[in-house]
Amino acid sequence: MKRIVILGAGTAGTMMANHLRNHLKREEWEIDIIDEREEHHYQPGYLFLPFDIYEPEDITKPIRDFIPHGVNLIHDAIDRIVPQEQFVNMVNGDRLHYDLLIIATGAKIAPEETEGMLGEEWQKSVFDFYTFEGALALRNKLREWEGGKLVVHITEMPIKCPVAPIEFAFLADSYFKNKHMRDKVEITYVTPLSGAFTKPKATTALQHLLDVKHIQIESDFAIEQVDNDRKIIIDYGGREIPFDLLVTVPTNKGDELIVRSGLGDDLNFVPTHKATLQSRDYENIFVLGDATNIAASKAGSVAHFEAEILTDNILRYINGEPLKEEFDGHANCFVETGGGKALLIDFNYTHEPVEGTFPLPGIGPLRLLKESRFNHMGKLAFRWIYWNMLLKGTHIPFVSTKMQEAGKEF
Amino acid sequence: MDRNIAGVTIQVNEEGYLTSFQQWNQEVGTALAQEANINMSPRHWEVINYLQTEFKNDVPLSIRKIGKSGVVDIKEFYQLFPIAPLKTASKIAGIPKPASCI
Structure with a gap:
């Protein structure tokens, strides 16, 4: 009996558990998935929580509900991966041997990376919406906020769902209009990029929408610190932007367990082959979702396309066949x-x-x-x-894994 | 597109970045710097050399990485290249615009 261990039961890990259980014989392969959390969060819902569009119960369900029969779900904290010995060490002292490892440990915010971000104003006038707690605290703040300068801010790239911050700015415009207080709110979108998005055509479209909605943009802003006393953010060039309410997307990093395992880059993301999703360092380790360092968006749709291709590649790897270099960053x-x-x-x-x-x-x-x-x-x-x-790995009709060029105006 | 600068013809893309690093020399770099209102000092060149070395080694560049490089801290990087420093410095160095993100 051989064993596949999946680290992380988020979007990517759960899809892999479902795909692989469907394809691998139970008498040949044991599949374990490890996650210390009890709840699966629909992370795109964090965007809607602050504006009272979704309620908490809309976006949380038990992890167990999505893990298929025949896959062991282990609710415990992981200490580290020991890739040379093919073991996963648990915090409680258990050791789990693997023949094949899938890292799907995601990305999380690291507000401590920016001076002053976790200062006195954290969750008073400085908020994130990339965590459940942050989005909920922000909802409560917005319900009673009387207006002023709203600054929507990205610390540095890469971040999960790179369009979420601009969506937040658009939804804030709508939210305050509906509350008949748009005239009391000045919205500024602050980004380290040169424009509204990374790609030129989308930037043009999004910039137009910012103009229409009277949202100011401050680009090329690389934050140095949050000044809690003066309620301003300051960049390395000395540029200052005042706020009454700062909604920031802090630096995103991979899980600390990746550092402890010695497998990450400077942001704890795992160096991964961008077309096969095999780890660059160990041939029996595969990586998908937000945990990789590949230059694709950190988004659920990417994890979904990756999971279909990675499933093929893992079956090929098991059969001793060459991997397909199929993932196109879709x-x-x-x-x-x-x-x-x-x-x-x-x-x-x-x-x-x-x-x-x-x-x-x-x-x-x-x-x-x-x-x-x-x-x-x-x-x-x-x-x-x-x-x-x-999550169950059901193919979505008409949506292909690789990007289609037909029907597009290049 | 072609353009003449510092007495030579170079190819640049629509944003003004050199499309071939082979066409770069120090005079081209100096002239591109002047267009960005930067007078190159030895310290500027140290940073440019670092960026070029990383580029040749296929290391993707980011502000964070430069801050941890030991060559220059982020504060000084901004003093040397005050406006959008990584993009400006990459242009002067003759290397592609940093693909920081998606």
């Missing part, structure tokens, strides 16, 4: 633009988001890079797809 993201509308972007390592139709070329029904109500309904419907299809 990402597909709804971008909430407020007012019950959204746009949709579809891109990969080499193709930037462009206009067109999705998923059926020429038909849609979803429109790429254009605002529509239908796209917004798609985003809301996606929560159902996530819980009922995506």
Whole structure:
């Protein structure tokens, strides 16, 4: 009996458990998945929590509900991976031998990386919305906030879901309009990038929306510190931006267990082959989702496409066949633009988001890079797809793993 | 597109970054720096040399990495190249715009 161990029962790890259990014979392969948490969070929901669009119960379910029969779920904390010996050491002293390891330990915020971010104003006037606790605290703040300078800020790239901060700014515009207090709120979007997004065509589309919604943008801002007394953020060049309410996306880093295992880069992400998803250092370690260092978005859709390709590659690896270099960096993201509308972007390592139709070329029904109500309904419907299809590894009809070029205006 | 600078013809992309590092020399770097209102000092060149070495070794660059490089801290990097330092310095160094993120 051989053993596959999956570290992390988030989006990526759960999908791998489901895919692999379907493909590997139970009498030949034991599959274990380890996660110390009890609850699975639908992380895209964190964006909606602060605006009272979702309730906490909409976005949390027991991890156990998504782990298939025939996979052992181990609820314990991991100390480290010992790749030379093929062991996972647990904090409680247990050691688990693996033949094949899948790292899906994700990314988390590290506000301690920025001076003053965790200061006196943390969760008073400085908030994150990348954690459940942060999003909830921010919801409570927004319910009673009377207005002023709202600064939506990205510390540094890469971050999970790179469009979420701009979506937050758009949704804030809608939220304050609905509360009849938009005139009391000045919204500024502060980014270390040169513009609203990393890719030129999407930047143009998003910049237009920022203008329409009267959201100021401050670009090329590399934060040095949060000054809690003066309520300003300061960049290394000395630029100062005042805030009454700062909603920041702190530095994102991989899990500390990656550091303890000696497997990470300077942000604790695991060096990974970008097309096969095999670890660069150990051939029997594979990595997917936010835990990798590859230059794809850290997003659930990416983990979904990766999981389909990685499943093939693991079966090939087990059979002694060469791995397929298939992963193309495909990402597909709804971008909430407020007012019950959204746009949709579809891109990969080499193709930037462009206009067109999705998923059926020429038909849609979803429109790429254009605002529509239908796209917004798609985003809301996606929560159902996530819980009922995506995590279970069910293929989503018409949506291909590799990005399609048909139906797009390059 | 072609452009003439410091007496030579170089190819640059639409954002002004050299498309081939082979076309770079120190005079080209000096002229590109002047266009960004930067007068190159020996300290500037130390940083540029570091960026070029990392580029040749296929190491992706970020502000964070430069801060931890031991060559220059982030504060001084900003003093040397005050506006969008990594992009400005990469342009002067003749290397591609840093692909920091998705």
